[in-house]
Structure formats: C-alpha cells, structure tokens
Amino acid sequence: MPVVVIIYLLLLLSVSIVGMVRYNTLTVYGKVLAWSVVMVFVCNISNKFFSALYHNNAPILHTESILEFIFYSAIYFCLFKNKVTKVAVVASIIAVTLFFCYNAIVLQPFGAVFPTNIYLATLSLFTIFSLLLFRQMLLYPLKINIVKQSVFWFNTAMLFYATTMFFNLGMTNYYSQHNWDNFIYYFWYFILCVFHIMIGIALLNDSQQVQLDS
C-alpha cells in the first residue's frame, strides 16, 4: 500500500478518534461531522478490501459519494438559520438521491464506473452551501475569535475540498491523455489530507459550551 494512502488512513483514524473522544461535548453539527469522518474511514477501508479482493471499488465509491453528500448536507441543514435555505438543502438531498439512482442504473453503472456525475453535482452544491454559510456568518458574527470557531474550519474545509476536487475531476481526462496519472493520485490524496486536517481542527474547536457562550 503506498505511503500516501497509509498516511491518509492514519489521519482519518486520528480524526475519527478525536470525534469519538470529544463526542459528548460536541454540538449536533459536530456529532454529525464526527460520524461522517467515521463513515469515510470505513468506506476507505472497505475500498481497499474491494480493490484487493475483486479489483473493483466502484460500488464503494458510489455508496461513499451519496453518503458523503447526505452527511455534509445534514450538517449544513443544522448550521443554516434561514428556513428557505434549510428547505433548499432538503430538496437538494432528495434531488441528488434520485439522480444517484438514475446515474447508478443508467449513466455510470453501480458496479463498474466511478461516479463522476454525482461528484460533480455534489461538489457544486457543496461550493454553493459553503458560500451561503460564509454569508450567514458575516450576517451574524459571533464574539469569539474566528480561528476558534469550529464552523469556520468546517466551511473552509468544504470550500477547499469542493473547489479543488471539482478542478481535479475536471482535469482528469487531460491528465490521463498526458500520462500524469500520478499527479491525479497524489493531488487527490493531498486534497483529502488537507480537508481532513481542517475537519479535525473543526472537531477540536467544536463545543456546546462555546456555542452557549457566544
């Protein structure tokens, strides 16, 4: 197993442990976030098993893509204050789930193809959600320092992940044509590592007490 994958899995395990150890002190949003990291970790481990046993990890990637969207959307649902935005988040979950079914059956078969369509759709939605949350943060600023705010780290992580991964997916064909598959590979893990480091910081900063005090 390449070193970068081992590093990433160790990082995921550490962030999962942080989330579970601090679970009782976390807010509702933090609890969902902690479970999302555990889910990503389990999916990644299953992914390695599927790759080794069946030489096909597409079913796991399909499952991870939709679970990831549901978890992160649920977090945004908890964080948004505006009712219309909350309804839009729920509507997007329904729409993406329907699209996921259609994509898995017709466009990019569940057991055979990497679900780029789902990723492109969900990453675009994550970018919109993160920008909307940044706007909400500006409208209702808290008293505490922004770098000590869990939501800031989570949202920055989401913006970083959604935009860079979108860029990466958009450039995939180009990289393949020029035999830069290694670049895709390392860039992919670099994005995921940075994303989960920021998620780890978000989990370390999240606390019910801080939410009450602010």
Place this chain on the structure above:
Amino acid sequence: MEKVKALVYLTAGLFTLISGFVIYFVVLYRNRQLKNKQEQEKQQSAFRQELLKTRIEMQDQTLSRVSLEIHDNITQVLSFVKLNLALVNTPDEQQRTEKIAESRELVSQAITDLRDLSKSLSLDHITRQGLVKTIEAEAARLTKSGVIKADLATTGEIIPLGEQRELVLFRIFQESINNALKHANATDFKIVLQYIPEMFTLTLEDNGSGFSPAAASKGGGSGLKNIENRAALIGAVAEITSAPDRGCRIKVSLNPKTKDQYPNG
C-alpha cells in the same frame, strides 16, 4: 514542459484564489465583529445613561412624595399631638388620661408612617424585595392615602427579572400612576403582573378620562413615549391603548429568558 508549467500555474492560481477568498473573509468578519462590538458598547452606554436618568427620576418622585406626606400627614398628626399635650394641664384627671392616650396613639401612627417613608426613600428596596413586593407596598400606600384605589393581581410563579429591568419596570409603573393621577383624574388603578415561563407581562389600567392616541402623539406625549422607549431599553414591548372617557391601558411584555443581555439581569 510548457503544459506542465501551465498546469502548475493553474493549480497555484486555484490555491491562491481559495486562500485569498478565505483571508478576505477573515478580514471582513473581523471588521464586522469590531463594528458589532462598537455598536454594543454604544447601546450599553445609552442603557446606563437611561438607567441613571430613571434612578434620578425615581428619587425625585419619591422625595416629592415624602415631602407631601410629611406636610399633609405627619406634620398634621404631630400638630394635633402638640395641641393635645397643651391641654394636658387640665385639672380633669379623666380628660388628661384620654388626651395622653390619644397623643400616644397619634405618635405611634406618626412613627409607623415615618418608618414606611424611610423604607420608600431607599432605592435598594426594589433589589431586596423585588418588583412584586415593591409594587404591592406602593399600591397599598396609594390606596391608604385615598388618592386612588390601586388593586394588584399576580399570576404564575414569580421569578426575578434582574435588578435593572425591575427598576425600569417600576419606573414605568410610577410614570403610569402619575399619568392616571395628574392627567386622567382616575379613581381606580389595576395592576396585573403575569409570570409565565416564556413571557412576563405587566398590565396597568386606569379608569380615567383617557385620550385619543392620535392626539397624544400630535401633542408630544413625552410621558407615553418615555414608557415605550424605556420598555425597548430592557428588551420589552409596551402597548398603550386608550380612548377618550375609556381610561388607559399599558401592557409591557418581555421574555424573562433574554435577561443575560442586560447587566445584573
């Protein structure tokens, strides 16, 4: 090689864009925090000033009431005692005993009145006794003095609303009593304090001459405006309803759970 360069530039550009956006957001956020802090300080300063004004007004009103009470009541009682004592020299033993007994009773009454007055002179009693007891004492005093018949009703479990908010509420009560006596010539005054977990309401109702709200707002109506402003200061809402010959009703509502915003709340 050129393509590698272009890709590196593109990737670097993307990272710069994201970092730039986040830095810009942080700067903007800090500016908002600073602006909010300044606004909050400004509000707190206005709150403190208004509170000071309220305290001074309360002291003024209390002093003028005490002065009136001493003049109309205690001085009269003591003059009567003096007169009685002047008649003690009479040779009639029974009359002398009666006069002394009467004087003792009057002095005792004067002492009680003076004790009540000394209690009302201190603004701390609202802190010690709370809003309900203070209003109760004031209502009893008003009824006893005969200027107006004040009835108090309290419902729900009494919870402290915070010293400053209770002080402002008491001042609103005083202001409405003033209006009822000076402008409305009311004879009855109803006070209802309603405590429910999410809402506290103070209702003050008189049977005076009333007024047309439109005419009152045209004529300035600074007393009523003061009540509304003071209520807003403690996060409450004051509703004033009145009509000519139909008395006046002031309802102040506030959420007791928002008290952490107010100092000493």
